[in-house]
Structure formats: structure tokens, C-alpha cells
Amino acid sequence: xxxxxxxxxxxxxxxxxxxxxxxxxxxxxxxxxxxxxxxxxxxxxxxxxxxxxxxxxxxxxxxxxxxxxxxxxxxxxxxxxxxxxxxxxxxxxxxxxxxxxxxxxxxxxxxxxx
Amino acid sequence: xxxxxxxxxxxxxxxxxxxxxxxxxxxxxxxxxxxxxxxxxxxxxxxxxxxxxxxxxxxxxxxxxxxxxxxxxxxxxxxxxxxxxxxxxxxxxxxxxxxxxxxxxxxxxx
Numbered sequence: 259x260x261x262x263x264x265x266x267x268x269x270x271x272x273x274x275x276x277x278x279x280x281x282x283x284x285x286x287x288x289x290x291x292x293x294x295x296x297x298x299x300x301x302x303x304x305x306x307x308x309x310x311x312x313x314x315x316x317x318x319x320x321x322x323x324x325x326x327x328x329x330x331x332x333x334x335x336x337x338x339x340x341x342x343x344x345x346x347x348x349x350x351x352x353x354x355x356x357x358x359x360x361x362x363x364x365x366x367x368x369x370x371x372x
Numbered sequence: 373x374x375x376x377x378x379x380x381x382x383x384x385x386x387x388x389x390x391x392x393x394x395x396x397x398x399x400x401x402x403x404x405x406x407x408x409x410x411x412x413x414x415x416x417x418x419x420x421x422x423x424x425x426x427x428x429x430x431x432x433x434x435x436x437x438x439x440x441x442x443x444x445x446x447x448x449x450x451x452x453x454x455x456x457x458x459x460x461x462x463x464x465x466x467x468x469x470x471x472x473x474x475x476x477x478x479x480x481x482x
Contacts, residue, residue, distance in 0.1 A: 289468060300376075300458055300472030301415075314469065347413050358403040359468050361460075363415035 260284070262364035264350050270370045271340050279335045279367045283352030289313075291361065292325055292335050293349040301349055307333065308355050340371045375399055376461055378473035385449045385480045393444040393476045395459035402462040406433055406444050409456040409475070418444070418457075449480045 263282045271277055283290050289308050293301035304323065305315040309330035318325065322340075327333040337344055347366045353359040379394045395404070406418040419426050419433040421442070426433050430449075435442040442459055456477050460470040 291470075295413075298474070300460070300474050301470075302472070303469055306468070349413075349415065353468065355468070357467075358462065360405065360417065360420040361468075361470060362417065363407070365412075365414040368413060 262350055262352050262362055264348075264364040264367055266367055267365060268368050268370075270372065272372055273341055274339050276336065276338050277340060277369065278337075279348050279350075279369075281333045281335070281350030281364060283331070283333070283350070284362055287352035287354055287362075288330065289353045289355045289359065290327055290333050291351040291353075292333070293351065295347045295349060295366070297346070304335070337369075340369075342371045345369060345371045375463065376459065376471050376473040378457075378459055378476050380476060381474065382477040383479070385478065387449060387451055387480055387482050389449050391446045391449060391478065393446070393457050393459075393478075395442045395444075395461075395473055397440045397461050397463070400440070400464040401437065402464055404435055404442055404459060404461045405470070406442070407458045407460065409458055411455055415458070446478075449478075451480050451482060454478055454480045 291306040292304045295301040305318045305325045307327045322338045325335045347368045349366045350364045351361040353361045377396045405420050408416045421433045421435050423437045430447045432445040456475040458475045460472045
């Protein structure tokens with residue numbers, strides 16, 4: 259069974275540029291999560307979906323970040339006008355929508371904003 | 373304050389030594405997971421362990437819900453165990469939302 263896949267694996271931008279990250283969850287998983295992991299910190303949840311619906315995006319910097327999952331399968335996280343403080347690894351995870359769900363993570367996208 | 377605290381922040385072992393990594397949480401929780409993060413960044417789930425003790429090879433996880441703590445024991449460490457170990461909690465009242473600790477960075481030397 260294929261795991262969670264993400265692309266690209268690496269991205270390097272100048273401040274002010276835009277970037278999109280793509281995630282394909284495990285087949286059959288209805289819940290998808292996006293995390294941001296700054297260097298030397300644990301991952302922090304940005305947003306998560308059940309099917310195509312946003313369940314919680316309270317930690318998403320809404321002025322520059324957006325996330326969609328239009329068909330309830332793949333998802334895209336976009337950063338408009340990136341800042342140096344956005345430098346981090348962006349991780350996607352998926353799970354079933356059940357109590358005490360185990361989450362499975364993709365390889366991540368390592369973003370550097372110069 | 374921080375809801376999930378991991379200790380130690382970093383650890384250096386000689387190959388063959390044992391290690392005990394700790395995770396403490398300040399509020400009640402529904403479940404927790406231990407992850408290993410490879411140097412290139414990918415996360416591997418080690419244990420999904422709502423409570424009690426689980427073992428997988430040289431790794432043992434013990435979670436005591438009512439004491440709000442979990443530990444990961446690594447026996448007979450190997451160089452390939454080097455990396456970051458993260459614990460993550462699903463806190464009560466936060467359905468399916470994981471809160472991570474900052475991690476323990478382990479280096480195993482020959």
C-alpha cells in the first residue's frame with residue numbers, strides 16, 4: 259500500500275515569491291493534515307480536513323497561506339508572498355476519521371526562503 | 373505554557389548503550405504517538421499507544437495516562453538509531469489534533 263506522498267521535496271524562494279505544495283494521502287483516508295515544522299522544533303498543525311471540508315484552520319496565517327482539498331483526496335497548500343520566517347519543513351499526514359486515529363506522515367517539503 | 377515537554381533535548385550515546393526518553397504532558401489526553409524523524413525529515417511512526425506498554429524489537433514504549441507521562445526506551449543502541457524522536461499527544465477536547473513535543477535529538481557514536 260502506498261504511503262502519503264508529497265511534492266516537491268525541496269523548494270528555495272526569494273522573499274515575496276509564491277509556492278505550492280501538493281499532498282496525496284493514503285487511499286481511503288478521509289482526514290488530511292498539514293503541519294509546519296521550523297528547524298529544531300516539533301511539527302505544528304496548520305489546518306486539517308475531513309473529506310473536502312476544513313475542520314480547523316485556526317493556526318493557518320490566513321493572509322498569506324491557503325489550503326484546499328476540493329475532491330476530498332489530494333490537497334494543495336499555497337503560500338503567497340513568502341517570508342523568511344516561513345522557512346520550515348511542511349509535512350502532510352492522513353488518517354481515518356475515528357476516535358484515537360493513528361496519523362501517517364509523508365516525507366515533507368523542505369522550504370527555504372532567502 | 374508548553375503542553376508537551378520532552379526530555380532530554382539532546383543525547384549522545386556510545387553504541388550499545390541504553391536510553392530512556394521522556395514525554396510529559398500538562399493536560400489530560402486521548403492518545404499519543406512516538407515518531408522517529410530521519411535526518412532528511414521524514415517521520416516514521418514507532419508506536420501508537422493510548423496506554424500501557426508496547427515493545428517492538430529494541431524499542432519499548434510505556435504510557436501512564438493518569439500520571440500524564442510516556443517514555444521510550446531504546447536498548448543496545450545502534451548508529452542507525454541516530455535522529456530525532458518526537459512524541460505527540462491528542463489532547464482531550466481536540467479531536468484528531470496532535471500536539472508535538474520539541475523532540476529529543478539522539479546521536480549514537482561508534
